Structures are given as C-alpha cells and as structure tokens.
Amino acid sequence: MTQYIFRFGGGVSDGDDSVRGNKNLLGGKGANLDGMASIGLPVPPGFTITTEMCTAYYANGQSFPDSVRAEVAGGIAHIESVTGKSFGDAANPLLVSVRSGARVSMPGMMDTVLNLGLNDATVDGLTATSGDARFAWDSYRRFIQMYADVVLQLDHGAFEEALEIAKEDQGYYLDTDLTADDLKALVSEYKALVEAEWGKPFPQDVAEQLWGAVGAVFGSWESERAKVYRRLNNIPSDWGTAVNVQAMVFGNMGETSATGVAFTRDPATGENAYYGEYLINAQGEDVVAGIRTPQYLTTAARERAGAKPLSMEEAMPEVYAELARVFGILESHYRDMQDIEFTVERGTLWMLQTRSGKRTAKAALKIAVDMTAEGLISEEEAVLRVDPMVLDQLLHPTLDPQAPRDVLTKGLPASPGAASGKIVFDADTAEQFAQMGEAVILVRVETSPEDIHGMHAAKGILTARGGMTSHAAVVARGMGRPCVSGAGGIAIDAREKILRTGGRSFGEGDVITLDGSTGEVMAGLVPTLQPELVGDFGTLMVWADKARRMKVRSNAETPQDAKTARDFGAEGIGLCRTEHMFFDAARITAVRQMILADSETGRRAALDKLLPEQRSDFSAIFEVMAGLPVTIRLLDPPLHEFLPHQESEFAEVAEAAGVGIELLKQRANELHEFNPMLGHRGCRLGVTFPEIYEMQARAIFEAACSQSEAPVPES
Amino acid sequence: MIPLVGTKRELELMKEVVDKAAEMVFAEQGKRIDYLVGTMIELPRAALMAGKIAECGAFFSFGTNDLTQTTLGVSRDDAARFLTHYVDKGIYERDPFVSLDVEGVGQLIEIAAERGRQTRGDIKLGICGEHGGDPASIHFCESVGLDYVSASPYRVPIARLAAAQAALAK
Numbered sequence: 110m111t112q113y114i115f116r117f118g119g120g121v122s123d124g125d126d127s128v129r130g131n132k133n134l135l136g137g138k139g140a141n142l143d144g145m146a147s148i149g150l151p152v153p154p155g156f157t158i159t160t161e162m163c164t165a166y167y168a169n170g171q172s173f174p175d176s177v178r179a180e181v182a183g184g185i186a187h188i189e190s191v192t193g194k195s196f197g198d199a200a201n202p203l204l205v206s207v208r209s210g211a212r213v214s215m216p217g218m219m220d221t222v223l224n225l226g227l228n229d230a231t232v233d234g235l236t237a238t239s240g241d242a243r244f245a246w247d248s249y250r251r252f253i254q255m256y257a258d259v260v261l262q263l264d265h266g267a268f269e270e271a272l273e274i275a276k277e278d279q280g281y282y283l284d285t286d287l288t289a290d291d292l293k294a295l296v297s298e299y300k301a302l303v304e305a306e307w308g309k310p311f312p313q314d315v316a317e318q319l320w321g322a323v324g325a326v327f328g329s330w331e332s333e334r335a336k337v338y339r340r341l342n343n344i345p346s347d348w349g350t351a352v353n354v355q356a357m358v359f360g361n362m363g364e365t366s367a368t369g370v371a372f373t374r375d376p377a378t379g380e381n382a383y384y385g386e387y388l389i390n391a392q393g394e395d396v397v398a399g400i401r402t403p404q405y406l407t408t409a410a411r412e413r414a415g416a417k418p419l420s421m422e423e424a425m426p427e428v429y430a431e432l433a434r435v436f437g438i439l440e441s442h443y444r445d446m447q448d449i450e451f452t453v454e455r456g457t458l459w460m461l462q463t464r465s466g467k468r469t470a471k472a473a474l475k476i477a478v479d480m481t482a483e484g485l486i487s488e489e490e491a492v493l494r495v496d497p498m499v500l501d502q503l504l505h506p507t508l509d510p511q512a513p514r515d516v517l518t519k520g521l522p523a524s525p526g527a528a529s530g531k532i533v534f535d536a537d538t539a540e541q542f543a544q545m546g547e548a549v550i551l552v553r554v555e556t557s558p559e560d561i562h563g564m565h566a567a568k569g570i571l572t573a574r575g576g577m578t579s580h581a582a583v584v585a586r587g588m589g590r591p592c593v594s595g596a597g598g599i600a601i602d603a604r605e606k607i608l609r610t611g612g613r614s615f616g617e618g619d620v621i622t623l624d625g626s627t628g629e630v631m632a633g634l635v636p637t638l639q640p641e642l643v644g645d646f647g648t649l650m651v652w653a654d655k656a657r658r659m660k661v662r663s664n665a666e667t668p669q670d671a672k673t674a675r676d677f678g679a680e681g682i683g684l685c686r687t688e689h690m691f692f693d694a695a696r697i698t699a700v701r702q703m704i705l706a707d708s709e710t711g712r713r714a715a716l717d718k719l720l721p722e723q724r725s726d727f728s729a730i731f732e733v734m735a736g737l738p739v740t741i742r743l744l745d746p747p748l749h750e751f752l753p754h755q756e757s758e759f760a761e762v763a764e765a766a767g768v769g770i771e772l773l774k775q776r777a778n779e780l781h782e783f784n785p786m787l788g789h790r791g792c793r794l795g796v797t798f799p800e801i802y803e804m805q806a807r808a809i810f811e812a813a814c815s816q817s818e819a820p821v822p823e824s
Numbered sequence: 825m826i827p828l829v830g831t832k833r834e835l836e837l838m839k840e841v842v843d844k845a846a847e848m849v850f851a852e853q854g855k856r857i858d859y860l861v862g863t864m865i866e867l868p869r870a871a872l873m874a875g876k877i878a879e880c881g882a883f884f885s886f887g888t889n890d891l892t893q894t895t896l897g898v899s900r901d902d903a904a905r906f907l908t909h910y911v912d913k914g915i916y917e918r919d920p921f922v923s924l925d926v927e928g929v930g931q932l933i934e935i936a937a938e939r940g941r942q943t944r945g946d947i948k949l950g951i952c953g954e955h956g957g958d959p960a961s962i963h964f965c966e967s968v969g970l971d972y973v974s975a976s977p978y979r980v981p982i983a984r985l986a987a988a989q990a991a992l993a994k
Contacts, residue, residue: 340912489992497959497986504978525978576904577922583954589978650981653988659965660972661983664952674977678984683885683974684825684952740885740952740974742864743838745827786890786899791828791864792838799841806845814853822860 113162114180117143118154118355119191134159136351138210141463148442150435150460154191155205155355156184158323160212163349166327173320181319181354188356194238197315201238202231204248204357207322209329211350214464215338219350220259220329222322223392224252224357228313232296244362246292251392253299253311256318260325263306271298285390319354326352358459360452361392367425367453368393371406373436374446376468379475379645383407383436385449387421393450393461431458439463444485445494446476470499474645481652488652495649501525501626503646504677505591506637508624515632517610517621520571520596522628523582528569528591529622529634532615534603536563540694543567550621552608554601556581558750561689564590565667569623571630573599589673591625599630642676650678662738666690671733681738682730687805688746690726691719697751698765704748705768705776709800716804723808728815735818741809743802747790749780825862825885830869832876835861839880862948866890871932875939878947884940885974886933888953888961892920895929921954924961934968950974959986966990 115123115135122129122143129147132140139157146152158181166173185196185203194203204226209219227235227249235245254272258265272284275295281287287295303311312318329335330350339346360368371385386403388395395401404418405411406429411420422429432451435458439447448466452459468476477491486494505526508514530548533539536559542549543566551567553560555574564570564584570592572581577594585592599610606617615621615632622635662683663674671682691700696719703715730739752773753762763770782788795802813820826838839861850856862883865871871891874884893900898907900921910916916925924930933951940947950972955961957979965973966987975983 492985492988493992495985497982497989500982500985501978504981577919579904580901586954586976586978589976646981650984653985656988656992657984658991659962659970659987660950661980661987662950662952662972662974663977663980664956664974665977670977674980677977677980679977679980680972683950683956683972684887740825740862740883740950742825742827786893792826792834793828795826795838795841796834799837802838802841803845806842807849810846810849810857810859811853813857813859814849814855819857822858 110176111161111165112180113159113165113177114156114184115139115143115159116154116156116184116187118146118152119187121154121187121191122147123156132212133348134161134351136160136210136212136353137214137464138208138462139351139353142353142355144442145439145460145463148438150438151458152460153356153358154188155353156181156187157210158352158354160349160351163327163330163351164347166324167331167349171324171328173323181323184354185319188354192356194356196226196319197228197231199230199234202226202234204231204235205319206353206355206357207319207326208353208355209326209350210353211330211344212348213342213344215335215342215344219335220326222252222255222259222325223394224248224255225318225322226315226357227252228315228318230313231315239359239362241362242289243287243292244359246289246296247287247361248359250292250296250299253296253303256311256322257299257303257306259329260321261303261307263303267302267306268299271295271302323352323354326350355461358452358454358457358461359392360388360454361390361395362455363390365425365453365456366390367421367428368395369403369406369421369451371432371436371449371451372446372466373440373449374466374472374476376446376448376466376472379446379468379472379479381479382409383433384410389424393452425453425456428453428456428458435460441485444480444490446472470502473499474503474649478645478648489656491649492653492656500646504640504642505589505626506639507626508622509636509638512636514622514629514635517613517630517632518596518598520593520598520628520630521577521582522624522626523575523577523579523594524570524585524590524592525626526569526589526591527622527624527626527635527637529620529637530568531618531620532608533563533567533617534601534606534608536560536566537694538617539563540566550623552601553581554603555579556584558688558746559692561692562694564588565689569593569625571596571599571621571623573597573601585625588670591623593623593625593628593630596628596630654678662740665730668729668733671730675733675737679737681740682734683740685730685739685741687723687726687742687744688750690723691744691751693722696722700751701762701766702768703801704751704780705766705773712798713800716800720804720808723805724812727809727812731812731816731820734820735816736821738822739820741805743792743805744794745791747780747782747785747788748794749777749782749785752777752780825864825883826881827864827887828866828890829863829877829881830867831873832880835863835877835880860948864890864952865933865936867894868932871936874936875943878940878943881947882944883948883950884936886936886949886951886953886970888924888929888933888951888955889921891932891953892925892929895932896920896925918960923958924955924964926961926964930964930968933964937968937970948972957983959989962986963990963993966994 196203207222232249236242254268257263367389369387375384385406405420408420408422445465450462477494481491508527530550533549548568550569552571572594575594608615622631662681663679664684665671699718706712763773860882863881864887866887949970952974956973957975
C-alpha cells in the first residue's frame with residue numbers, strides 16, 4: 110500500500126533516503142520542514158500529505174481512499190504526543206495550520222488555513238491555556254473568516270464588512286482595539302453569516318474541519334489562478350501539490366511574541382548581511398497583508414533607513430541571537446542563500462519555512478562567488494548556480510531605478526538594455542544625426558534590411574509591429590541595441606514625422622527612452638547605469654572558462670561588433686555576414702550597377718569598384734580579431750533586396766546608377782520572387798554569378814595578406 | 825564559408841572560385857596564408873548528404889535559423905500569427921526560433937555531425953544561428969560534441985557560462 114503521509118518534528122522523521130529531501134514527493138515546503146527538523150532546528154511537529162495523494166485525489170474523482178484517513182489520524186496523534194495537546198479537546202486543544210506546498214514555490218497561488226481545531230468548546234480551552242481570552246476569540250474569529258473564504262468559498266466581503274461595522278460601532282480604528290467581548294459577539298455574527306450563506310452551521314467537528322481544509326488545498330491546485338500561473342511558468346499540471354499539517358505556533362500572544370520573514374543574505378545586492386522584517390504580536394498574514402508596517406530585523410538596516418521602531422536585534426536580543434545561529438546552520442546545510450519564515454511564541458523561536466531565496470542577477474553572482482570564498486561551495490558549483498540568462502541584465506546599460514519615469518506605452522522586450530535619444534523616423538536621418546554626434550532612437554512601423562545602417566547608427570529601436578523574432582528584434586539583439594518591438598499602442602506617421610500615443614504626439618528630435626528589458630517606452634531622458642564586467646562577474650567567468658569544452662565565438666560584421674565580442678570574451682568570429690557591407694550608403698550605387706549590368710563585363714566593372722571597400726571591411730575586422738579565427742560568409746540574400754521597392758525611389762536610383770528608369774523597373778520586375786527565402790540566394794548566386802564570390806574572396810585574401818599578424822583558420 | 829549549400833557539387837564549384845582567387849592573390853603578394861573553405865548546413869538535404877559534402881568542405885557551420893525554417897517548413901517572419909498558439913497547445917514546447925527543436929532539427933544536426941566526421945575525422949563543427957546564444961540549445965550542442973557555438977556579441981558571456989554548465993552537467 111502506498112504511504113501518503115510522512116511525519117516530521119519532535120525527533121520523528123518518516124521515510125528513507127528516497128523520501129527525505131524529495132521535493133517531488135513532499136513538495137518544497139514539506140521537504141524543507143522535515144530537513145530543518147532533522148538537523149535539530151525548532152520546527153513545530155506535523156506531517157506532510159504527499160503530491161502523489163493529490164494526483165490520486167484527482168484520479169479518484171476528488172475523494173480520499175480510506176487508508177489515508179487512518180494515516181492522517183496517525184499524523185495527528187504524532188502532533189498530539191509531541192505537544193501534549195489534543196485535537197478537539199475542550200481542556201487543552203491542539204490547533205493546526207494546513208498549508209499547500211508544491212514542488213516549486215507558487216507565491217500567493219495556493220491556499221492556507223490557520224487556527225484549525227477551534228470550535229465553541231475548544232475556544233474556552235484556548236482561553237484557559239493561553240490565559241488570554243482576547244487572543245482566543247480573535248483566533249476563532251480569524252479561523253471562521255479564513256475557513257469560510259478558502260474552504261466554503263463564501264463571499265469574504267461580508268465578513269470584512271461585519272468586522273468594520275463592529276469597529277465602527279465601538280468607535281475603534283484598529284482591529285487590535287476590539288476586546289474579547291467584542292470578538293465574541295463578532296464570532297456569533299460570523300457563524301450566522303456562514304449558516305445564511307452556506308445553508309449549514311459552521312462545522313464544529315474538528316475532523317470535518319481538517320478534511321475540508323485538506324480538500325480545499327488540493328482543490329486550489331486546479332483553481333484558475335493556479336492554472337494561469339503554471340502556464341506562465343511552465344509547471345506541469347500533473348505535479349500536484351503536497352499538504353502540510355502542522356501544530357500552530359502563535360506570534361500574536363503578546364509583546365514577547367512576533368512573526369517575520371528573512372533572507373540570510375541581501376537578495377538585491379547579495380551582501381552577506383541578514384535582511385528581513387518582523388512584527389511584534391502578529392500572525393504571519395499580518396506581515397504580508399501590509400496592514401501594519403513591519404519593522405527591520407537588524408539594527409544596521411534600521412539605522413540605514415532612518416527608521417524609529419526598534420529592530421528585532423534591539424527588541425528581542427536573545428531570540429535574535431538564536432535566529433542568527435539558525436541562519437548559519439541553514440546556510441551551511443543547504444549551501445545556498447535561504448528565504449525564511451519564523452514565529453516567536455512567548456520568547457521561543459519556531460521555524461516555519463526555508464527555501465532557496467530568489468535574487469537579482471547581481472546578487473546571484475555575488476552570493477555564488479562569496480560562498481566559494483567561504484568554502485561553502487566549489488568553483489564548479491558556483492558556475493552551476495547562476496542562470497546564464499540573468500547575465501543579460503548585467504551586460505547592458507540599465508535604467509537608474511531611482512529615476513522617475515513617464516511611461517507612454519509598452520511593447521515587447523525585444524532586445525535588452527536601455528537607451529535614450531532623439532526620435533528619427535528613417536534610417537538615413539538616423540545616420541545623419543549620429544554623424545553629428547546625436548543619440549537617436551529609430552522609430553519605424555517595422556524594419557527591413559535597408560534600415561540596417563540606421564539601426565546601427567541608432568542607440569535604440571522602436572517598432573509598432575513585429576514580434577520577438579521580427580527583423581528589428583533579431584538585428585537589434587545581434588547589434589546589442591536595445592529594442593522595443595510590436596508596440597501596438599503607438600501610431601507612426603513617417604511622412605509627417607509624428608509618433609502618436611495615448612493622446613500625446615512626438616516629432617522628430619523629441620527625446621524618448623526605451624527599456625528593451627521590459628518593453629517600456631518613456632517620454633524624455635531617463636538616466637542609465639553602465640554595466641560592470643569586472644569583480645564578481647569576471648571571477649565567475651574565469652571559473653566558467655576553466656570548466657567548458659566548447660569554444661565560444663561571435664556573430665559580428667563590423668569592427669565595433671567584433672571589438673564588443675572580443676571584450677566579452679569571444680574566441681573568434683563564427684559568422685561574419687557580408688550583406689550589410691553592400692547596403693552601405695557609399696557602396697549601394699555600385700552594387701546596383703552590378704545588379705543592373707547585362708553582361709559579365711559590366712558586372713566586373715561594378716565589382717571592381719566594390720573590391721577596395723570590401724578589402725577595407727575585412728582588414729578592419731582582421732585587425733580587431735588578430736590571432737583568432739574569422740569565418741566569413743559570402744553573399745547570401747537575393748539581389749532584389751538591394752533594389753528600391755518604392756516608386757518614389759526609382760528616379761533617384763536610376764540617375765545615380767546611370768541607367769534609364771524603365772530598365773531599372775524592368776530589372777526589378779525580373780528579379781521579383783514569389784518566395785525569396787527559397788529563391789535565388791546563397792551559393793545559387795555564386796553559381797550563376799561566380800564573379801561576385803571571386804571579388805569577395807579576393808578582398809578577403811588581400812586583406813589577410815596585408816595584416817602584420819595573419820588571421821588563423823578554424824582551429 | 826559558402827551559404828545555402830545542398831549538394832557537394834555546389835560546394836565544389838564555389839571552392840574552386842575561392843581557391844583560384846586565393847592562388848592569384850598569393851602569387852601577386854608573394855606570400856601565403858592558411859585558410860579553410862567550408863559550408864553552412866542550413867538545408868535538410870545538406871544535413872543528410874553531409875558525408876558527401878565533407879569530402880569537399882573542411883568545416884560545417886549549422887545555420888539554425890534557416891535550418892529551422894527549412895526543416896519545419898515555417899517562415900520565421902510569418903510565424904508570429906500562429907506560433908504562440910502552437911506553444912500554448914503544446915505542439916512545440918518553446919518557440920523553435922528561440923530554443924532549438926532538438927527532436928527534429930537537432931536530429932538533422934546529429935546526423936550531419938556524425939556523417940561529416942565519418943568522412944573527415946578532423947572536421948570543425950559549429951553553430952551560428954540565434955540558438956548559439958540560447959542555454960538549452962547550447963546544452964544540445966555540447967551533447968553532440970560540436971566544437972564551438974557562435975552568438976551575438978552581447979550573448980557571448982551567456983554562451984560561455986551555458987557552455988560551462990553543459991560541460992559540467994555531462
């Protein structure tokens with residue numbers, strides 16, 4: 110028979126090595142509660158119902174097999190024997206929490222029920238054992254409200270309303286002003302509300318309460334919000350969630366009680382300093398709900414923020430010292446920065462959760478490098494700890510997070526980084542402005558290969574149409590230009606040179622800022638911060654280079670790109686495209702003459718003009734990449750890409766190329782293709798017009814022979 | 825590097841053009857430099873015929889943007905209209921232009937690498953599509969033993985770290 114329940118705490122830890130620490134079975138929260146209890150940390154006793162039970166629950170038409178009922182009874186007996194309290198006992202009642210715990214954290218998606226086990230009889234027992242009637246009735250009030258919301262799925266607005274009215278009637282402002290008698294009256298009202306809405310009285314049988322809550326947690330796995338979250342985060346629906354049932358500990362038992370959340374290191378900077386918040390005399394939900402402003406954990410953080418309310422370090426020095434000791438144990442056990450929830454009940458510390466903490470890119474690097482220096486992890490583990498994609502955040506200029514932003518609209522985050530500049534609506538103007546030293550943002554409905562020179566001249570690119578793999582997006586990423594694509598909220602009139610969005614309009618020369626990492630488009634100039642490639646970043650990359658086998662090269666087609674690539678550690682060029690060199694304004698006329706020529710002699714005459722230009726292109730790239738391999742791809746796109754597409758351009762182009770406009774149109778017509786991607790391109794050009802590749806090859810070898818340090822071939 | 829090769833004969837013809845130009849320049853300049861002529865592999869036919877093509881080409885560079893287009897029969901510039909639906913419905917796990925379709929396109933790369941090596945033991949193999957900067961695709965490149973990945977300049981550090989992780993994961 111499958112075992113669905115595993116106990117933890119009080120010196121008990123069920124399961125063998127295949128179970129312990131198994132997040133797939135116990136969920137992240139359950140595995141770590143058992144883990145903390147097993148290394149002697151103070152964890153309230155409890156048990157985990159496995160994710161397999163969740164799967165079986167759904168396979169079974171949302172019902173529980175009888176064997177589980179016996180197992181749960183055994184789990185409750187375990188908690189009772191450790192705490193010395195009894196579930197449903199009127200004299201010394203045990204209260205439990207029921208929480209979800211999937212394999213991976215799904216913040217806010219799943220349900221929780223606290224204070225379970227209270228009823229009309231046990232509330233008196235809680236009053237007696239705590240010596241605090243107000244606390245007992247407030248717990249009962251909270252429990253009914255939460256249970257009605259999560260399990261019975263009644264409208265929680267009605268309960269909030271009743272609470273507000275109770276406060277108003279007494280002229281109170283805070284929940285904490287309510288007395289035991291006020292709360293007792295409120296409980297009666299809550300129970301009446303449940304009966305009116307649900308059609309049955311609030312369940313007094315604690316076992317019924319428990320099964321209701323467990324079913325609700327499993328049910329929340331298939332809630333709409335959980336499904337959406339799973340889809341967005343690629344979490345399979347058959348994973349299921351575990352359920353953790355645990356003895357309640359109370360952070361709201363007076364001034365020596367508290368509850369809080371903490372990180373063992375700063376999740377924003379990675380600094381090796383405790384980071385967190387706590388609230389005296391509160392339950393966990395109060396910290397999250399933001400009703401009261403939490404206080405700082407450490408004195409240093411409080412002083413830095415200039416805050417008055419005492420830090421935990423000052424207000425509860427002994428418990429704080431114990432917490433700091435636990436932080437140390439957790440980090441050396443899990444060998445990673447931890448995100449923790451804790452409660453202090455009458456001066457005793459209890460750990461409610463630990464997990465690897467989410468962190469910024471900067472913090473991820475610092476923590477990995479620091480932990481290696483501290484001997485917690487090896488260099489290789491440090492390399493494995495950092496998600497390569499987060500480096501993207503560090504390699505581009507980013508917007509100063511302190512600076513105000515006037516956001517106009519949002520498009521797709523097509524190429525990361527931030528850029529500010531004057532709006533221009535065409536590639537030629539972009540180039541002209543850039544040559545005068547102006548920072549420009551190229552704004553187009555969409556871009557095409559003819560815009561390359563303008564995209565290169567621009568600091569950033571904004572398009573109204575196109576997705577994450579549109580021409581603009583792909584080219585911008587290749588060039589390292591920030592790009593926002595598919596900004597449907599803007600209308601572009603390129604002829605009138607006006608950009609309209611949300612009732613505002615911007616003309617050529619007006620300054621805007623793009624954030625290619627979020628897709629935001631902002632009015633005016635927002636200050637940026639430059640990337641730092643030294644320090645922790647540099648250290649980690651040295652370790653990565655030691656570990657890797659494959660070489661890393663770059664796609665680069667200009668000396669600037671090649672330089673950037675080399676600075677970033679590229680070991681050569683894996684793809685140097687040559688077509689952009691043909692689009693260059695100074696050469697396009699010769700390219701067009703070559704295309705329009707009707708004989709090989711004519712083509713060769715035009716190609717002779719291109720030869721020195723190509724040679725200097727390659728020389729410049731070879732110079733930057735001295736000693737490294739450079740792979741040059743001969744001309745690839747179909748020739749019609751180099752001809753004008755718009756009627757208005759034909760006359761100008763015909764004159765520049767020295768041919769009649771009719772001939773130009775005729776030739777453009779001849780070259781038209783129904784499916785250019787599968788048309789006359791690539792080596793098919795070389796087969797029909799070998800002189801083109803011959804010129805390119807000559808340019809490459811002449812450039813290579815002229816270098817003092819010759820390029821090396823593939824090695 | 826010769827683009828869009830599908831047959832050995834195409835590469836042969838183009839290599840002749842390049843070699844002839846090289847010899848002329850070397851004669852004029854009175855010096856020689858080392859160079860290699862190789863090909864892009866971006867058509868399914870080229871991948872399947874890699875054994876033959878390697879008789880003439882000293883290296884293969886997998887142009888995975890076009891190889892994905894030609895293998896899937898999907899035009900990248902026209903894919904936006906339906907590709908998100910395809911990902912939502914689980915037809916493709918991820919956008920195949922962002923993360924390599926290992927099952928299909930990857931199989932062609934594996935075949936080409938294997939057949940290329942059979943003909944020419946020291947053939948150099950690399951990837952130069954957008955996928956060269958995608959960590960999941962880089963893991964695949966390590967698993968089939970490619971010699972290098974080529975990524976856009978700003979993705980080079982990402983590729984260095986991903987290549988290290990791929991090597992450590994082996």
